[in-house]
Amino acid sequence: MLIIDKPAGLPVHRGPKGGANLEASFDALRFGLPRPPVLAHRLDKDTSGCLVLGRHRKATASLGLLFKHGKVGKTYWAVVEGGPGEDEGTIDMPLGRLNAERGWWQKPDPDGQKAVTTWKVRGRGDGLAWLALEPVTGRTHQLRVHTSAMGWPIVGDNIYGTQASLRRLRNEKFTPRFGEPILHLHSREIVIPISKNKEPVRVTAPAPEHMRERLRKCGWNGE
Known part of the structure; x- marks a missing residue:
């Protein structure tokens, strides 16, 4: 297997409209094998x-089974934004599809699929909290929906974040605006x-550049 450090803003798959994607570069990662590597799981764009x-x-196939069985x-x-009152906890909140038009968007749904996330606060500052999140289950957008539903959306979330919700209330076209932070x-x-x-x-990826300023505000020391 290979474990790579995916950059933010780059989809792993080629979308219906084409454009840059991570899979397009996999041929350069063959390292002597006849075929390029294949995704064992997914990350959001x-x-x-x-x-x-x-x-x-x-x-x-082996990796797929490991991911499938947790x-x-x-x-x-x-x-x-904001953050929990406690220092650690568990979110047990089933998720279902938001609607037929946005098949991959999710919402809390008592009749949906089981979704569990454990969390710990690593630091706080400037009205923000730095969390370590561990998804026990692997639902689409699980961490993003769970944190938003708890009242502490992820900074830069253009689907479930505060600014995105305000836009939907105003019925504005749903597009990220220039200068807004990237998903943290x-x-x-x-x-x-x-x-x-x-x-x-065990592999660790360094904190990305776009998150470092706010991580420092929450006490991150650069490691």
Whole structure:
């Protein structure tokens, strides 16, 4: 497998309208194998950090099962507006599709799929909180919907964040505006148990440039 540090703002797949995407560069990551690597899981376009690729079919299938059965440890860093009153906790909130038009957007739904996130506050400052989030389940947009529903949306979230909600209330066209922050959600660490007889592979991605200013306000020391 390969674990790469995905930049924010770049989709992993080629969209219906084309454009730049991460998969287009996978041929350069063959390193002697006959085929390029394949995605073992997904990250949103605006999420940065650890992304796992399988180098061949058998590896991709094995990794897929690990992800499917929740064997892979995932820790995300997020900077949120406001923040929780406590220092750690668990969000157990089922999620369902928002509507048929936006099939990949989610909302809290008592009849939806089970979705569980654990969280810890790493720091606070300037009306923000720096959280370490661990998704127990892997639903689409889970971390973004959970934090928003709890009243502390992720900074720069152009779907579930504060500014996005205000735009929808005003019925404004849904497009990010120039100068607004990029989504402050980063796949910080991934832990993969690839063998029963060896320690799991643990990889950490450095904090991306666009999150560093607000992380520092919350007490991050640069490590």
